[in-house]
Structures are given as C-alpha cells and as structure tokens.
Amino acid sequence: MNPIPKVVDRRWLHPAAWWVWALALGAAALRTTDPLLLGLIGAVVAVVVAYRRPEARWARSFGSLLRLGLVVIVIRVAFQVLFGVRTDGTVLFTLPSVELPAWAAGVSIGGPVTAESTVFAFRQGLRLAVLVLCFGAAGSLTSPYRLLRCLPGVLYEAGVAVTVAVTFAPQTVLAADRVREARRLRGRPDRGPRSWRGVALPVLEGALERSVALAASMDARGYGRRREAPQAVRRLMNAATMVGLLAIAVGVYALLDGSAPRTLGFPMLALGALALVLALVAGGRRRERSRYRPDPWRSPEWLTVASGAGVLAGYLVAARAGVVLDPPVDPLGWPELAVLPAAATLLGLLPAVVAPPPPLAVPAAPAEAQPAARPTAVGVRA
Numbered sequence: 001m002n003p004i005p006k007v008v009d010r011r012w013l014h015p016a017a018w019w020v021w022a023l024a025l026g027a028a029a030l031r032t033t034d035p036l037l038l039g040l041i042g043a044v045v046a047v048v049v050a051y052r053r054p055e056a057r058w059a060r061s062f063g064s065l066l067r068l069g070l071v072v073i074v075i076r077v078a079f080q081v082l083f084g085v086r087t088d089g090t091v092l093f094t095l096p097s098v099e100l101p102a103w104a105a106g107v108s109i110g111g112p113v114t115a116e117s118t119v120f121a122f123r124q125g126l127r128l129a130v131l132v133l134c135f136g137a138a139g140s141l142t143s144p145y146r147l148l149r150c151l152p153g154v155l156y157e158a159g160v161a162v163t164v165a166v167t168f169a170p171q172t173v174l175a176a177d178r179v180r181e182a183r184r185l186r187g188r189p190d191r192g193p194r195s196w197r198g199v200a201l202p203v204l205e206g207a208l209e210r211s212v213a214l215a216a217s218m219d220a221r222g223y224g225r226r227r228e229a230p231q232a233v234r235r236l237m238n239a240a241t242m243v244g245l246l247a248i249a250v251g252v253y254a255l256l257d258g259s260a261p262r263t264l265g266f267p268m269l270a271l272g273a274l275a276l277v278l279a280l281v282a283g284g285r286r287r288e289r290s291r292y293r294p295d296p297w298r299s300p301e302w303l304t305v306a307s308g309a310g311v312l313a314g315y316l317v318a319a320r321a322g323v324v325l326d327p328p329v330d331p332l333g334w335p336e337l338a339v340l341p342a343a344a345t346l347l348g349l350l351p352a353v354v355a356p357p358p359p360l361a362v363p364a365a366p367a368e369a370q371p372a373a374r375p376t377a378v379g380v381r382a
Helices: 014-032 035-052 057-083 115-141 144-150 154-183 194-218 231-256 266-284 298-321 339-349
Strands: 091-098 109-114
Touching: 014 035, 014 115, 014 144, 014 298, 014 339, 035 057, 035 115, 035 339, 057 109, 057 115, 057 154, 109 115, 154 194, 231 266, 298 339
Parallel strands: none
Antiparallel strands: 091 109
C-alpha cells in the first residue's frame, strides 16, 4: 500500500521577516572583526539562501554580490598597501614613497607595508563584504515589490525610494544577463573589457525605464493617496517621525559601540519605537489604501525574526561579558574561536528549516505572461 504523499505548504515568507533577519545578522557582523566569526556569518547566510531562495531571475543576484564582496576585500587591502597609515611591525615589502605636505598628516603614498596593517585591512574588508552578503541575501529571498506593499501607508514616500534602491542590484543583474544574451546571439563579445561599453549603456537605460515604469504604475494605482487632516496632526506626525528616527539611530549606535553608555542603548530604542508607532498611527489615518491578498504573519515569521534577534543578542551579551570580538593584530596570530558568539551565529540557520519553501512557479509579469502573437499569412486574391 503506497503511503499518502505529504503536501508541502509552499508560500512566500513575509518580506519584513527576511529583512529583519538579514539586518540582525549584518548588525552582528559590525560588532566583530574576527575572521572566524565573520566567515561563520557569511556561511550561515549562504546556506539559508541556498535552501530558501526562489527560482526566479531576480533571486540570482546573490552570486554577483558574493563576487562584489571579494572585490571589496581586494580594494580595502590595496588602499591600505598604497595609501594606508604606516605602522610598526613585520615589514613585508617597501614601496617607493612620496613626501606629502604637513596638512596631509595621516595620509601616505607608498612606504613600508607591514603584515599587521595588511591583516587589519583584510579584516575590515571582510566585515564589509559580509555586510554586503546580508543585504544581498535579503534581496535574493524576497521581492522588493512585496516589501513595498507591506509598508505602512504613512511611509510611502520613503518606501518608494527604498524600493528603487534595493531593487538596483537584482534588476541590474537581470538587465546585464539579457544584454549579454542578446550580444551572444548577435555574435558579439559578451565577456571581458571589450564588451563593457556595449553592456553598460543598455543596462543603465533599462534601469531608468524600469524606475519610470514603477513610478507610473504606482501613481496609476493611487499609491499614497491622502485624506485631509488637521494641521496639528500633521505637525505631530512629522515631529514624532523625526524624534523616532533620531532616537533609533542613537540607540543602534550605542548598541554597536561597546564604549557607549548603556543608557543610550535600549532606552533610546524604546523611545524611538514609541515615537514611530505614534507617527504611524497618526499618519495611517490620512491614507486610503487597500491590499490584495496581504501576506500572512504566522509562526515561521516569528521564528525567523527570533533567529536574527538571537544572533544579535548573542553578540551583544558576548561584548558585555568581555569576550574578545576584535582580536588584536599585534602580536600577529590566528584568533581563537569565541564559543558564545559562534553558538549564537548558528541560530541564524533556523530559517532554513522553519521557513516555508517558496512557490515552485514564480508568477510572471503581466507583460511577460501573455505570449507574443504570431504573424499570420494573409492571402491576396488577384
């Protein structure tokens, strides 16, 4: 007797859950320069993307951002070798130097290159590369348009700008693939420096066209339509939004900076969150907005957010407990793996298990869903 096949619940995870998870892992990466921990965070992000990335062309940008992260590391090390501050240590080689005036103190061109400064630059570049991977994972796991649909109506102006910004990387990858494929079919070079001139201009033109089309479609659908509101309500909403954003910025900086006072951490975050809630409530009454098939928020979303929050909390607790998250480069040596932040980083793998798999078939755009009409032969009688 054949067993009954298990039906897999395939649906889109709420985009806000993916972005909170990715931002939490990025904030944890900013807390350390340990290459072991940074490599572990990057591996966790790559595993989750491999298990939960949808089969869509816009989801292929993660590989391009991975290569961009490698380029970031190389550029950071190159800047340190050519223009970095010269410190004492083990000299690897010496470059021809140029004397600079006194007002350019701290800047150098050439000179002795030490192993300590090179390793320090590599760690900083690795941290920035992992941060790029975290943002790339959020862009590969969910469509920015779904994120825009979930934003509150009061944030529609900022939502449009953020959507265009986060859409740039995946849409640029798609446009570059289309242009390369077209050049390949025409027998023209699609790789290397010879193809850059022929690829850059069509990609830029396509990006501008998509931005204009996005703005026109949102305006045609009445996105951001407002109601009349008293002037006092508008002033209260603007003031609460400004205070909330400033308080959250101060609170996040205090949490990421271990030397900041503790009173500027969670209290400022709570104050900023309260001010933003008041602004959202006051501004949401001025928006007339309907949603078609809103994304549900269920237990997988809560577990995904808790996973990212657990990773960040583990790094914050480790910093307060005196765990070395920034290993020194002098004396130069291989850092030891910190157990507490490493165990907290493994919590980031939870979405690979609890998040529902994305739908198999990604719905195409209306213009792409309809097949092109084939020309028919027309007979003409004599």
